[in-house]
Amino acid sequence: xxxxxxxxxxxxxxxxxxxxxxxxxxxxxxxxxxxxxxxxxxxxxxxxxxxxxxxxxxxxxxxxxxxxxxxxxxxxxxxxxxxxxxxxxxxxxxxxxxxxxxxxxxxxxxxxxxxxxxxxxxxxxxxxxxxxxxxxxxxxxxxxxxxxxxxxxxxxxxxxxxxxxxxxxxxxxxxxxxxxxxxxxxxxxxxxxxxxxxxxxxxxxxxxxxxxxxxxxxxxxxxxxxxxxx
Amino acid sequence: xxxxxxxxxxxxxxxxxxxxxxxxxxxxxxxxxxxxxxxxxxxxxxxxxxxxxxxxxxxxxxxxxxxxxxxxxxxxxxxxxxxxxxxxxxxxxxxxxxxxxxxxxxxxxxxxxxxxxxxxxxxxxxxxxxxxxxxxxxxxxxxxxxxxxxxxxxxxxxxxxxxxxxxxxxxxxxxxxxxxxxxxxxxxxxxxxxxxxxxxxxxxxxxxxxxxxxxxxxxxxxxxxxxxxx
DNA sequence: ATCTTGCCATAGCAACGTTATATATCAATG
DNA sequence: CATTGATATATAACGTTGCTATGGCAAGAT
Numbered sequence: 409x410x411x412x413x414x415x416x417x418x419x420x421x422x423x424x425x426x427x428x429x430x431x432x433x434x435x436x437x438x439x440x441x442x443x444x445x446x447x448x449x450x451x452x453x454x455x456x457x458x459x460x461x462x463x464x465x466x467x468x469x470x471x472x473x474x475x476x477x478x479x480x481x482x483x484x485x486x487x488x489x490x491x492x493x494x495x496x497x498x499x500x501x502x503x504x505x506x507x508x509x510x511x512x513x514x515x516x517x518x519x520x521x522x523x524x525x526x527x528x529x530x531x532x533x534x535x536x537x538x539x540x541x542x543x544x545x546x547x548x549x550x551x552x553x554x555x556x557x558x559x560x561x562x563x564x565x566x567x568x569x570x571x572x573x574x575x576x577x578x579x580x581x582x583x584x585x586x587x588x589x590x591x592x593x594x595x596x597x598x599x600x601x602x603x604x605x606x607x608x609x610x611x612x613x614x615x616x617x618x619x620x621x622x623x624x625x626x627x628x629x630x631x632x633x634x635x636x637x638x
Numbered sequence: 639x640x641x642x643x644x645x646x647x648x649x650x651x652x653x654x655x656x657x658x659x660x661x662x663x664x665x666x667x668x669x670x671x672x673x674x675x676x677x678x679x680x681x682x683x684x685x686x687x688x689x690x691x692x693x694x695x696x697x698x699x700x701x702x703x704x705x706x707x708x709x710x711x712x713x714x715x716x717x718x719x720x721x722x723x724x725x726x727x728x729x730x731x732x733x734x735x736x737x738x739x740x741x742x743x744x745x746x747x748x749x750x751x752x753x754x755x756x757x758x759x760x761x762x763x764x765x766x767x768x769x770x771x772x773x774x775x776x777x778x779x780x781x782x783x784x785x786x787x788x789x790x791x792x793x794x795x796x797x798x799x800x801x802x803x804x805x806x807x808x809x810x811x812x813x814x815x816x817x818x819x820x821x822x823x824x825x826x827x828x829x830x831x832x833x834x835x836x837x838x839x840x841x842x843x844x845x846x847x848x849x850x851x852x853x854x855x856x857x858x859x860x861x862x863x864x865x866x867x868x
Numbered sequence: 869a870t871c872t873t874g875c876c877a878t879a880g881c882a883a884c885g886t887t888a889t890a891t892a893t894c895a896a897t898g
Numbered sequence: 899c900a901t902t903g904a905t906a907t908a909t910a911a912c913g914t915t916g917c918t919a920t921g922g923c924a925a926g927a928t
Contacts, residue, residue, distance in 0.1 A: 594816075
């Protein structure tokens with residue numbers, strides 16, 4: 409009928425599905441709702457994808473791409489630990505502000521053989537940031553991938569507790585801060601230096617994202633999702 | 639028709655629902671399947687509960703009770719850090735062996751005003767274990783609840799990565815081990831003492847659970863669920 | 869000009885959670 | 899003992915879900 413986008417129904421499906429999941433949660437993503445929003449029929453889903461799960465996989469993949477870009481935008485300075493902290497905060501807040509996306513990508517992903525490559529791309533930003541800390545002498549030599557993995561899992565634990573409602577966002581920020589410093593110290597950084605660098609990275613993060621005073625009651629949705637797809 | 643249990647249809651519903659979720663995942667818990675297994679009609683759900691979500695809340699509550707008992711069974715020795723490690727391992731393996739229960743209780747719980755009291759009971763075991771470490775001089779003075787919370791979130795982060803398929807169970811065990819030691823060291827324990835105590839607690843855990851060689855490919859389900867309800 | 873191919877709308881199916889209605893069972897009461 | 903009231907259950911149905919079968923339409927190829 410309306411034929412909203414002659415070329416790119418597939419992209420419209422991914423984009424609309426991502427928006428529905430991000431803004432209203434996974435339950436809002438139904439075949440008929442999706443078709444209605446895109447301006448087509450439910451059949452479009454099955455001509456362009458194998459089904460709802462397949463579409464969700466595409467949404468997750470798209471989200472990993474945006475996350476990679478988002479994390480890669482964090483600038484590198486002379487303080488690699490502050491940079492690492494900034495990457496950590498960028499990840500943390502993107503998860504808080506898009507908790508539904510966080511859940512379908514990290515917490516309860518569908519089985520997907522091809523996810524490793526795209527998740528690795530975003531994860532690689534973190535690994536590189538850790539590697540820089542080692543290269544520049546802040547951390548004692550060690551496996552950057554394993555260290556990045558531990559940082560990532562630690563942050564996810566805090567994020568799960570936060571998004572599941574066990575702790576507030578403010579408490580999550582504090583614990584994330586302390587636990588990350590604990591790990592960095594274990595990796596060899598001087599406790600005081602880690603403290604200063606983490607405070608630096610946190611300040612940078614707060615300065616960059618215009619106005620997220622840590623007391624935001626409800627997370628702002630669509631922060632990253634609002635950016636146009638590649 | 640069959641009238642399997644004259645008194646206790648409500649308990650049968652909880653038990654059967656718990657079994658279905660634990661053994662086959664949340665998708666296996668449907669009204670008709672549940673009614674079929676219990677030997678009644680779908681109406682039983684709505685006479686004894688307000689609906690499926692309400693039943694799931696009861697299942698989660700029952701699970702918290704069993705988890706409390708399970709953790710409280712960990713014996714206390716002269717080494718409080720080894721005891722804490724043993725509690726951590728008990729929690730870790732109960733989550734791995736009953737990952738569906740872990741998810742509906744910790745990762746994606748339903749909104750429930752009364753959950754705090756029952757979750758707190760299980761969480762209290764961990765807090766007390768941390769408090770003992772402080773009381774006996776292994777950790778510097780500090781908030782035991784906050785420290786227990788950090789240990790809990792850290793473990794959940796590893797468990798989520800494990801149950802979501804990002805890392806293997808064996809890797810999860812190693813990372814859990816290292817990250818917990820990192821936190822304990824930050825809390826003031828001597829790194830070498832922490833290492834020894836954690837090895838001790840881990841050995842105790844492996845000795846107690848008859849035969850879970852860390853290379854178990856598929857988690858053994860129904861470990862805790864198999865215990866009869868109180 | 870006909871055939872083929874790909875995309876989409878309509879309609880429908882099985883299964884889901886939930887509800888309405890009617891029947892059965894049992895305690896209490898006259 | 900008979901009757902009433904309440905509770906629990908079985909049957910059937912409703913609205914919605916993901917998904918599929920079918921038919922038609924438009925464009926490219928021969």
